[in-house]
Amino acid sequence: MSFIMESDKFKLGVLIILAVSFIAYSFDLYISQPMDGIEKAESGSLEEQGKILWQQKNCISCHQLYGLGGHLGPDLTNISSQRSPEHIEAFLIGGTNVMPNFHLSEHEIEALKAFLKSVDESGKGDPRTFKQNLDGTISQ
Numbered sequence: 001m002s003f004i005m006e007s008d009k010f011k012l013g014v015l016i017i018l019a020v021s022f023i024a025y026s027f028d029l030y031i032s033q034p035m036d037g038i039e040k041a042e043s044g045s046l047e048e049q050g051k052i053l054w055q056q057k058n059c060i061s062c063h064q065l066y067g068l069g070g071h072l073g074p075d076l077t078n079i080s081s082q083r084s085p086e087h088i089e090a091f092l093i094g095g096t097n098v099m100p101n102f103h104l105s106e107h108e109i110e111a112l113k114a115f116l117k118s119v120d121e122s123g124k125g126d127p128r129t130f131k132q133n134l135d136g137t138i139s140q
């Protein structure tokens with residue numbers, strides 16, 4: 001009988017620990033800001049800041065990277081080697097009739113240019129030029 005009592009106490013102890021952990025973790029999630037990680041990333045390299053801006057401004061809704069994304073604007077994977085920095089800047093400073101003006105600061109424009117340059121260096125954007133391997137993967 002006393003053995004059963006001991007195991008019940010143990011179960012109750014485990015249950016309390018789980019319940020307290022659950023409540024503490026839920027509380028932590030509730031009070032944490034969804035942008036916490038992003039704020040940290042902003043202190044990263046220029047290129048990383050550009051990536052965050054790319055996501056925040058949702059450039060992918062109109063542009064593609066590696067052939068994926070929206071189709072209102074052109075694929076920007078290799079824009080850095082196709083166009084001059086001044087050309088890219090011109091679009092980022094003022095937008096066009098179709099592309100919105102994001103009112104970016106000079107630093108933000110530099111960051112986006114650095115991000116686009118790093119994407120350019122990572123490979124080719126046009127999926128039609130990708131080589132299909134026998135195992136279903138692709139290579140460039």
Ligand code: HEC
Binds near residue numbers: 063079
């Ligand atoms: C609402 C859709 C839209 C969004 C959002 C958008 N763009 Fe564009 N962008 C366009 C269109 C459309 C063009 C082509 C514009 C034209 O020819 O008038 C363009 C052109 C460009 C060009 C020049 C491309 C070339 O081949 O000359 C760059 C660079 C560019 N966008 C960067 C960006 C960046 C960076 C962002 C995010 C901060 C962004 N765009 C967000 C629609 C968009």
